[in-house]
Amino acid sequence: MAIQISLFNKKKKIRPDGLGKVTGALKYLTDLSFPGMLYGKILRSTEPHAEIQSISVDQAKQLPGVRAIVTYKDVPGLNGFGLIFPDQPVLCEDRVRYVGDAIAAVAADTIEIADAALQLIKVEYKKLPVIVDPEEALHPNAPRLHPDGNLLHRAYYSKGDVEEGFQSCSHIVEEIYELPRQMHAYMETEGGVIVPEVDGKLTVYVGTQHGFKDRYQLSRILNMNETDIRIVSSPMGGSFGGKDELNIQPYGALLALATNCPVKIHQTRRESVRAGLKRHPMKITMKTGVDDSGKILSHKVKILADTGAYATLGPAVLDFSVEHAPGPYVIPNIEIEGLSVFTNNGVAGEFRGFGGNQVTFALEGQIDRLAEKLKMDPLEFREKNLRQVDSPGPLGQKIAPTSGARDVLEAIKEKLHENTNNSHLSDQWKVTGTGVAISIHGGGLGVGRIDPAGGRLSFTKEGKIEAAFGFEECGQGLLAVIETLVMEEFKCKEDDIRIVVGDTDSVPISGSSTASRATSMVWNSIQRMKETFRDEILERASRVTDLPVNELTMGPNGIWLTDESLCISYVELAEKTLNKPLLKVETSFNFPVSPDAVVDGSHFLYAFSSVLARVEVDLLTGKVKVLDLEQAIAAGPVVSLLGYQGQIEGGGIMALGYSLMEEAKMENGAYVNDNFDTYLIPTIQDVPFVMNVEAIEKLQEGDIYGPRGVGEIGTIAVAPAIVKAIHDATGCWVNKLPVSREFLLEQMATRGEKRWV
């Protein structure tokens, strides 16, 4: 069973980058090599929190084959980076705050020599108290990790009066939910090659999700003009948010400039785990109350996020969590407070779902517990409190009208009916259960944030329709999206198109390839450019062919006469208009935002999902197996069928891992599981053999915003659905992810049999 499309069956198009991927011919940036290339390695702190008393590189420098060693003294510009504010030292001078902090970097003739040189660099530390618990970090006597203290960010929203609201409630649920530190676990670790060019410029072949932002950050660090730095950022072997922030780029760049040679750095998995971002561990306290009829009256939320040692996008992630704490429900009294706190743990930052995953797990947990208390069907309870087409957004702001919440709920109701009574268990020590959850997820960076979009269409000298965007291909299928949209718009063929992405020297500013925004912004850009582009190309064709422009149309391979015959190919047209100025149409605009939002970062365009999970729980081992995972998604029209399905299924399984197996544990500031032998992600054995994705393509009449992105929405509501299914099977409520087998066994042993709702 494949994807179900409500409107029409789109052809499953083969991705433009597919051939290179299945044949192994595609060069990822970590596959590149250049003549005279050196290998770089980064020395990271051994201490989670310490003063650096001295750094000695003398011995390492003498090792034959070592070509350069850089420390903080060698940073020509700002010794700091960070997407919001640059609080993370490129190379630490006097203090380290986590085990990923960089102290020195080495370039050598071989990786082995670079590794050996790292061993010879002597760093003297004076250990400082290690803060591993965000609550301790907030204590007035806790050591201050940053000049402004340990609170990175506080986000707050309130509406009505929650305490008064609770007084009118007949049932109140108050729970604490704990969410783990999840690893992105992209298969390709961070890396690439940084090449000093003969003209003094620098080319950085390293994956990122926003090339222009890397260029900006590197220019500050290197004290170079932005225009002297070129970022080539695609293709990538996965990112999921994890490569959004700078990673190895500054070290490769410093070493390349110091040696005047290309320098390759490709982190090992252990290096990647130690230095890289993770999903924020959060502790979420929720108190939610309903009246007798099942109306939610009051919702009080406190979110405590462990952001680790540095900021990166921590503040924005917290804002997102706060915004999504009310979910798709209409609640009169709300109070939400979020705190994001520095600790000496690994840096937490941007990760697919962006704070929505954690808070939705808590919220949907509340909803199911309240439904149980009310003895009401959980779907009926959701329906009763669900937002309407014109309801304001979660924080009261005006949003693009959408029936998405109701549509996904209806769709999952259907699936639930289809899914019941098909369990045939032969083992008396196994029980099954079903759970459903829904979610809302904002796209774009949100109000009050710089969030530019744009693109360029041109007709090249070679006769290609060139579509250029400042986005990156991380694997999500951006190239297929661009190709499909250009083909649909201009009725041309794959061969007629040239796509340019991921190269700051040849793409326009489109903003970041994050926040489920790229597909949406490609579509919007093409809408803005298509008429001008079509008019101009037809005008040229008319002049060349002497045919009336109103009888010409764009089509496969060239310009057609009233849809009937090809009158001039694109190649011929290009040849015959070589002396004309290049036909080029550009657009730039901002991601649409709410006109009246008062809370920074809150959104205007939302996507919705519903998830049905069916699990089998082994009563002897506590093992949970997900038998079925079905999702219904309301995110506007499907652009690329395989891409859409892949994002939802893949996101769903990433969330299955989050629910049942994944946690990047830290002990006293050090990672416990630092590779795939101990940090387990789902294998093909852990997933349902068949999954279903239903795409609800409907948009409200008059909606001008087109397809919403689906990069994140498939990850959001999976965990609460799985946990509800476990409850359905065993009667155990789980508040902590990943679900602990030991906890389940203990609960089942002490609590006895299943309770039915």
Add this chain to the structure above:
Amino acid sequence: MGMKEHAEIMTPPKMEISLTINGTNVVLQVPPTKRLVTILREELHLTGTKISCEVGRCGACAVQMNNQLVNSCLVMAYQANDTSIVTIEGLAGEELDPIQRAFLEEGGFQCGYCTPGMVMAVNALLATNPSPSDEQIQEALSGNLCRCTGYGGIIRAVQKVITNNNQAI
């Protein structure tokens, strides 16, 4: 640790190994413990074979050695001596291998970084078992991690190859 010891580590003894890679005989002077994945990627520039965990857990570096699927990060040069290696670059002839075509058509990949290893694993499975059961597919591919697809597209691709094969018979 003194410099001399390091210098010795830097210049390990080399041995001559002879092996067939994608049908071509190759003779190399390499340290005997050099990993096959490094030989493929660094010496021979066959970068289709990927590197991800380097502990034999993820399958990104999977190749076939004497028709057996191996993680090339766990094979040392001396172990590869006198063997026949097939990498992703050696799979397609004039035409794509049917497995590669099915991966393209069914969306058996996204970022593509696990794909070469995954395709080699599917190839190794179907070479010995043309009509595997669902469980056999799961077992054969359980050493190959994919973070993007959730395995849905991979499963559909493998099923398509099996169906096509059965129809051809």
